[in-house]
Amino acid sequence: xxxxxxxxxxxxxxxxxxxxxxxxxxxxxxxxxxxxxxxxxxxxxxxxxxxxxxxxxxxxxxxxxxxxxxxxxxxxxxxxxxxxxxxxxxxxxxxxxxxxxxxxxxxxxxxxxxxxxxxxxxxxxxxxxxxxxxxxxxxxxxxxxxxxxxxxxxxxxxxxxxxxxxxxxxxxxxxxxxxxxxxxxxxxxxxxxxxxxxxxxxxxxxxxxxxxxxxxxxxxxxxxxxxxxxxxxxxxxxxxxxxxxxxxxxxxxxxxxxxxxxxxxxxxxxxxxxxxxxxxxxxxxxxxxxxxxxxxxxxxxxxxxxxxxxxxxxxxxxxxxxxxxxxxxxxxxxxxxxxxxxxxxxxxxxxxxxxxxxxxxxxxxxxxxxxxxxxxxxxxxxxxxxxxxxxxxxxxxxxxxxxxxxxxxxxxxxxxxxxxxxxxxxxxxxxxxxxxxxxxxxxxxxxxxxxxxxxxxxxxxxxxxxxxxxxxxxxxxxxxxxxxxxxx
Amino acid sequence: xxxxxxxxxxxxxxxxxxxxxxxxxxxxxxxxxxxxxxxxxxxxxxxxxxxxxxxxxxxxxxxxxxxxxxxxxxxxxxxxxxxxxxxxxxxxxxxxxxxxxxxxxxxxxxxxxxxxxxxxxxxxxxxxxxxxxxxxxxxxxxxxxxxxxxxxxxxxxxxxxxxxxxxxxxxxxxxxxxxxxxxxxxxxxxxxxxxxxxxxxxxxxxxxxxxxxxxxxxxxxxxxxxxxxxxxxxxxxxxxxxxxxxxxxxxxxxxxxxxxxxxxxxxxxxxxxxxxxxxxxxxxxxxxxx
Numbered sequence: 001x002x003x004x005x006x007x008x009x010x011x012x013x014x015x016x017x018x019x020x021x022x023x024x025x026x027x028x029x030x031x032x033x034x035x036x037x038x039x040x041x042x043x044x045x046x047x048x049x050x051x052x053x054x055x056x057x058x059x060x061x062x063x064x065x066x067x068x069x070x071x072x073x074x075x076x077x078x079x080x081x082x083x084x085x086x087x088x089x090x091x092x093x094x095x096x097x098x099x100x101x102x103x104x105x106x107x108x109x110x111x112x113x114x115x116x117x118x119x120x121x122x123x124x125x126x127x128x129x130x131x132x133x134x135x136x137x138x139x140x141x142x143x144x145x146x147x148x149x150x151x152x153x154x155x156x157x158x159x160x161x162x163x164x165x166x167x168x169x170x171x172x173x174x175x176x177x178x179x180x181x182x183x184x185x186x187x188x189x190x191x192x193x194x195x196x197x198x199x200x201x202x203x204x205x206x207x208x209x210x211x212x213x214x215x216x217x218x219x220x221x222x223x224x225x226x227x228x229x230x231x232x233x234x235x236x237x238x239x240x241x242x243x244x245x246x247x248x249x250x251x252x253x254x255x256x257x258x259x260x261x262x263x264x265x266x267x268x269x270x271x272x273x274x275x276x277x278x279x280x281x282x283x284x285x286x287x288x289x290x291x292x293x294x295x296x297x298x299x300x301x302x303x304x305x306x307x308x309x310x311x312x313x314x315x316x317x318x319x320x321x322x323x324x325x326x327x328x329x330x331x332x333x334x335x336x337x338x339x340x341x342x343x344x345x346x347x348x349x350x351x352x353x354x355x356x357x358x359x360x361x362x363x364x365x366x367x368x369x370x371x372x373x374x375x376x377x378x379x380x381x382x383x384x385x386x387x388x389x390x391x392x393x394x395x396x397x398x399x400x401x402x403x404x405x406x407x408x409x410x411x412x413x414x415x416x417x418x419x420x421x422x423x424x425x426x427x428x429x430x431x432x433x434x435x436x437x438x439x440x441x442x443x444x445x446x447x448x449x450x451x452x453x454x455x456x457x458x459x460x461x462x463x464x465x466x467x468x469x470x471x472x473x474x475x476x477x478x479x480x481x482x483x484x485x486x487x488x
Numbered sequence: 489x490x491x492x493x494x495x496x497x498x499x500x501x502x503x504x505x506x507x508x509x510x511x512x513x514x515x516x517x518x519x520x521x522x523x524x525x526x527x528x529x530x531x532x533x534x535x536x537x538x539x540x541x542x543x544x545x546x547x548x549x550x551x552x553x554x555x556x557x558x559x560x561x562x563x564x565x566x567x568x569x570x571x572x573x574x575x576x577x578x579x580x581x582x583x584x585x586x587x588x589x590x591x592x593x594x595x596x597x598x599x600x601x602x603x604x605x606x607x608x609x610x611x612x613x614x615x616x617x618x619x620x621x622x623x624x625x626x627x628x629x630x631x632x633x634x635x636x637x638x639x640x641x642x643x644x645x646x647x648x649x650x651x652x653x654x655x656x657x658x659x660x661x662x663x664x665x666x667x668x669x670x671x672x673x674x675x676x677x678x679x680x681x682x683x684x685x686x687x688x689x690x691x692x693x694x695x696x697x698x699x700x701x702x703x704x705x706x707x708x709x710x711x712x713x714x715x716x717x718x719x720x721x722x723x724x725x726x727x728x729x730x731x732x733x734x735x736x737x738x739x740x741x742x743x744x745x746x747x748x749x750x751x752x753x754x755x756x757x758x759x760x761x762x763x764x765x766x767x768x769x770x771x772x773x774x775x776x777x778x
Binding site: 181182183191219220221222225226246247248250256257258259260262263265266269270273274275279280281282283284285287358359360406407408 | 512513516526530531532533557558561572573574575576577578705706708709710711712713715716717722727738740741744745747748749752753755756758759760
């Protein structure tokens with residue numbers, strides 16, 4: 001027996017390729033708003049988990065902005081202990097069903113997976129998504145809460161940063177109230193990311209989970225209008241600001257205010273938050289358009305172009321001035337978009353939006369580009385090709401080139417230091433701002449970034465707030481928040 | 489969290505007045521600001537300028553015109569009903585300090601907004617003459633309220649059924665021609681009216697403020713649906729306005745943008761009436777069964 005027995009009780013033979021998730025067929029899914037991947041079933045999850053080498057030094061964890069204990073949770077999946085796997089993730093990441101779906105894993109944890117050095121990395125994101133969904137569907141225990149500390153914290157903005165900060169503070173026994181300007185919590189998770197990528201029931205479940213652990217969420221409440229940050233400081237022991245990058249950047253080209261030119265924020269808010277895809281049953285309209293052009297190539301651009309396709313556009317075109325390699329979107333989103341027949345026009349940039357006699361969009365004039373030397377971002381600099389002007393006829397244009405910080409808090413909080421870009425200046429290792437007892441994190445501090453980076457910033461601030469509330473000195477936390485920077 | 493309707497009243501065949509319990513908004517709001525209402529889960533977010541408020545009672549008042557599916561539905565809400573979402577006060581209050589001799593002009597539904605703004609100008613120590621206009625006598629409202637505090641009130645109707653026969657621009661032009669000292673003009677109403685007022689005052693170099701009512705979603709600067717061109721700059725009505733220098737507004741662009749969903753509005757209205765009819769039929773059937 002000897003060595004043979006050892007072999008059979010040891011690791012299974014190495015599987016080089018990762019197990020893909022089953023997805024809706026492209027020709028079906030362009031006609032609905034249901035989620036694209038179905039997710040692993042139990043057997044698939046166990047199978048994929050067995051590819052994990054359980055590295056002692058866990059390089060994957062160093063690639064995670066919130067340091068999810070990846071080998072530990074995958075080990076539990078190998079053992080079929082899915083609920084326990086979810087519990088261990090939740091010690092570091094309060095929203096795993098969401099991050100499993102929207103993190104750019106290929107730039108973060110999976111980029112550092114040892115398996116990936118020679119073969120394909122373990123599908124950490126798919127596994128995270130699976131265990132979070134499993135725990136939700138099979139009923140997860142609420143964590144035991146400590147004795148209330150009697151300390152009160154206000155969180156401004158119910159997006160990824162605010163929600164993760166609120167969740168961590170509630171688990172430490174503090175009394176947390178989240179103020180949200182919109183009518184529903186979730187921030188970009190609810191107004192921005194479409195149903196087919198992140199079902200809204202999941203966002204609702206995750207926010208209701210926070211309510212179950214004692215977090216109060218007040219919608220329709222605008223800090224800066226209904227109350228100022230200064231006033232919050234009279235009622236609360238600390239304030240966290242996570243108001244995000246919610247101010248759309250527009251192109252500086254003629255025709256940007258023509259009818260049927262949307263910011264991606266507006267287009268997606270109409271469809272996601274206000275369920276415009278169910279118009280007229282839901283009363284918010286959205287222009288369907290025969291040919292819809294989306295400008296930009298981040299995740300928000302993919303979301304917009306794919307939404308347009310689902311709303312019935314015959315042609316959904318993406319115009320991007322660099323090449324496919326430089327697309328800031330998650331690889332999976334670009335892949336899904338291609339499968340769905342999105343028409344990518346790389347190395348193309350708009351110079352003018354052309355309107356008809358009624359002031360409505362009728363075409364986009366573009367220039368072709370070529371790639372030159374790398375610029376300050378390290379990406380090849382696009383250079384316009386002279387005389388390459390051409391016109392693409394269209395009836396809807398969506399501008400998805402990024403967002404600036406929301407101005408309401410900086411405008412109404414006089415002593416809060418901000419940068420020339422309008423972001424709140426913080427110590428990124430503590431979340432502290434220029435005001436005592438006021439912390440900030442997420443896109444309002446860094447400019448537009450990822451959901452997971454915002455959540456990480458919320459967690460760092462939660463640690464500092466806890467220390468402040470308990471009378472300890474706030475010390476700096478080393479973190480991985482810069483890992484895999486790209487837009488959400 | 490929902491918001492109780494304390495009272496409603498049909499001001500006339502077109503305009504409905506509604507008073508809503510919203511202490512947080514009443515506590516802070518000032519003339520010129522607006523709120524956003526979403527009446528139920530399937531509803532649109534409707535921006536409405538605040539017509540009046542009562543801090544003590546914790547109430548705000550709005551006036552709306554039942555033109556589209558959303559406003560028609562809002563019109564079916566009665567005293568004691570609840571609105572799902574109300575948020576505000578949004579936008580920057582009307583700047584009234586040091587305005588001097590001011591003419592406040594309200595057209596149609598704009599009368600509702602002109603009223604608190606005129607009062608705010610008055611309370612800030614300015615001399616205030618109010619001009620209001622409507623298509624016909626029946627559509628006028630707030631006349632007594634305005635008479636109670638304004639230094640002067642001129643009323644116009646398009647058909648001449650009350651006051652001056654003609655548009656609000658007519659008495660304005662006459663006042664200018666007479667050489668009356670006018671430091672500020674504030675106007676609110678149909679964009680075309682504001683455009684013409686702005687053309688008149690521009691010739692005479694009179695500082696003119698227009699309160700814009702554009703399409704909006706969030707009302708906090710997130711979506712950009714409300715963007716307008718002011719001079720050479722793009723501004724958001726929700727956070728930079730709703731008041732702007734009328735001479736700098738690109739009126740044609742603004743008017744085109746407010747008409748963006750004409751076709752969809754028709755579809756929504758048809759759908760709404762169909763649903764109402766079906767519901768009524770169902771109710772009748774169930775009654776007959778009983």
